Amino acid sequence: MSVLYPTLCLCAYGLFSNMRPSEPFLTAYLMGPDKNLTEAQVVSEIYPIWTYSYLALLFPVFLATDYLCYKPVLLLQATSFVVTYVMLAKAQGLGLMQLLEFFFGLATASEVAYFSYIYSVVEPAHYRKVTAYCRSVALFGSAAGSLTGQLLLTVAEVHLVHLVWATLASAAVAFIPPWFLPMPKRSLFFHKKSEGATERRSDYSGALIEKVDNKVPLDKEVVSTVSLSSEETNRSCGLSEVLKMLLADFLHCYRRGPLLAWSLWWALATCGHFQVLNYAQALWEKIRPSGEYDIYNGYVETLSTLLGSLAALLVGHLPVRWTVWGELTLCALSMLMAACVFVMVALRSIWLCYGSYVLFRATYMLLITVATYEIASSLDMQRYALVFGVNTFVALLLQSLLTLVVVDAAGLGLGVFSQFYVYGGYFAVISAVFFFAGLCKVATRRRSDQEVPSSSPADTDGT
Template sequence: MPVLYSTLCLCAYGLFSNLRPSEPFLTAYLMGPDKNLTEAQVVSEIYPIWTYSYLALLFPVFLATDYLCYKPVLVLQAVSFVVTYVMLLKAHGLRAMQLLEFFFGLATASEVAYFSYIYNVVEPAHYRRVTAYCRSVTLFGSAAGSLTGQLLLTLAEVKLVHLVWATLASAVVAFVPPWFLPMPKRSLFFHKKPEGAIERQCDYTGALIEKVDNKVPLDNEDVSIASPATEETNTSCGLPDVLKMLLADFLHCYRRGPLLAWSLWWAVATCGYFQVLNYAQPLWENIRPSSDYDIYNGYVETLSTLMGAVAALLVGHLPVRWTVWGELVLCALSLLMAACVFVMVTLKSIWLCYGSYILFRATYMLLITVATYQVASSLDMQRYAMVFGVNTFVALLLQSLLTLVVVDSAGLGLDVFTQFYVYGGYFAVISTVFLFAGLCKLSMRRHAEQEVLSRSPVDTDST
């Protein structure tokens, strides 16, 4: 019953916190009569604040999540969502919308607490099932929210502000479940098990990568931690001790070549993926203005979410030897992602733009799932959370730099079409890097095989 109760609370929270009918139409709403902001303000001065705040808050929130034992950070996330959508309804002006993006960045960074919580209150036998439930419900909430918003807009002909009211109502409902969750008594770093206590595995990493829109069904991400059923007392660690542990694990893990290669793709591709997702709506708004035409962003977001989930599930059935061909597959599919971005911006057809966006997201979902499996397969259990967190942090750091140079009005402040040419070129560069990496790897492998054959004794005698 405690497992069922906690799972139901988390699933309810995950469903309603991701049920956001207004999200596919945010740019149209901000540039419409309700907020009356210009495209330059929305793209170059408001949206970048989310990137900067997410980056700045990710590591402090990660440490706070562990120190406070998860539940308070879940409550903080729920509060942040409510504040975000209250401000989206009631606040006006550039500064208010920038503050709104800060609160949304806080909510995004706080997602670290969502998946990590459940593994501290359930037994190991329930991990797989509970993970499937929680991840499925967040995907369903995101898809259902987009579809609901589109249906309300198209069939009921509601105004965009009514979609924001619906999103706020969902956030208010999501505010309730975290308060009823049991409070864990120990955590991964600050409140550890005593030496010699029985260890268990804990899938702690999904929370670190779950926003990277990457809501990807993952397996094999385990962290060693004490079982609540066998744990009587905890030992507490100070911040210096925790930082020393993280630094030691970092140096140990990133010395491994295969892990470094997959982590590199993870970080650089996630950076570009975030940029395309963040600024796709302004691109659509330029191609097909919502003030003059019906828009179908909700259908596109729904379909792209579902296609991404299907692509992630296909990974286990692909007959690819990733250890041999991984870099070349990354090269080919990164090139496909670059082509999708170029099609979106070059042909200026809204239908081709929608289709390319869906294919872009599905391809990324497939590859990020492969990258996750490959990274996980080369890690000790207790290092999963650290490596996945570092990869996410590096992705956000790169994204912040790209945003500052390309998007922000303090940098070049490029128009949205030019931005997407940059993003397409960015993925083309990624493809080129992994092409050379793949060819070098195959060459080294062939050379090693030839050396082995040359050293093997050859029997030329006949009998």
């Protein structure tokens, strides 16, 4: 029951907070008669606020989440969702829509509390299973929300504003479960489980890091330190101590080549993925205006989410040695993502655009699952929480720069079609980077294989 109760509460929250029937039709709603905003206002002045606020709030919310022990930040996220959709339903004008995007950025930044809360209330043996439940329910909620919105629009022929009210109702239901979650007594950094755990990280950091990461049994001296952790009481760490700990872990993690390569792809691809997702509806609206034709954005989002989830599940069954062919695989599939983006914008066919979008998202979710596994497999929980957070922060930083230069009215303020040509070229550059990285890796491996046989006769003569 100690595992079941918080898991059920989290799953209920994840289901309803991600069930957003209005999400696939947001651009059409903002540009329609309900809000009467122009394409330039929506694309260049409203949507960029989400990117900037998400970036600005991510690190402070990350620290606040750990310091406040997760539950208060979950409540903050639930409140932000309710405020966002109340404003979306009732508020008018450019300024209030920009404020709405800030609250949605706050809700998005607070998502770290959803996936990290469970680590503080259940035993490590249940981490993988509970995480899988939470992620699956969140994806199901997103797909169900998109499908519900599409069915309400095409079958029931409701107005777009009614989809917003349906999303608000779902957010109101999601506001309830976090109140019933037990309050954690510890966290990863500020409220550590024991004094011994802190001593282990500081006094024996060098030996312990190498042994844990390489799956080597610990020395007796280190084992004795670890065993003391269960006997010590909880302690709180100051901000400076936490920041020093995070810096030390950061320097250790990113010193390794394979982790750095996967993290680089994570940050670069996530930046481009966010941009395509943010502005795909604007592209669809340009190709097939919702005021003149029926639109099927909900079906597309549902299908892309489900196929992306299926692709993520298939990762474990693919006969690929990621440590050997990882860079070249990233090169090939990044080029496929670039081709999908170019097809979306170049051919101007809504059906090819929809199909390319689905393939784009499925490819990304497959690769991000591989990246997640490759990074997490060599790190303990504290370190991969840090690495994933840093990767997301770098992705948002790159996205903010790309948004400022390409999208924002303060920058170039390009039209939607021109933007997608830029995004296609962006993924082509990512592909080129990993093509050369893969060639260098293959060349290095061949040289090392040639050096081993050539050194064998000398070794034999020496004996």
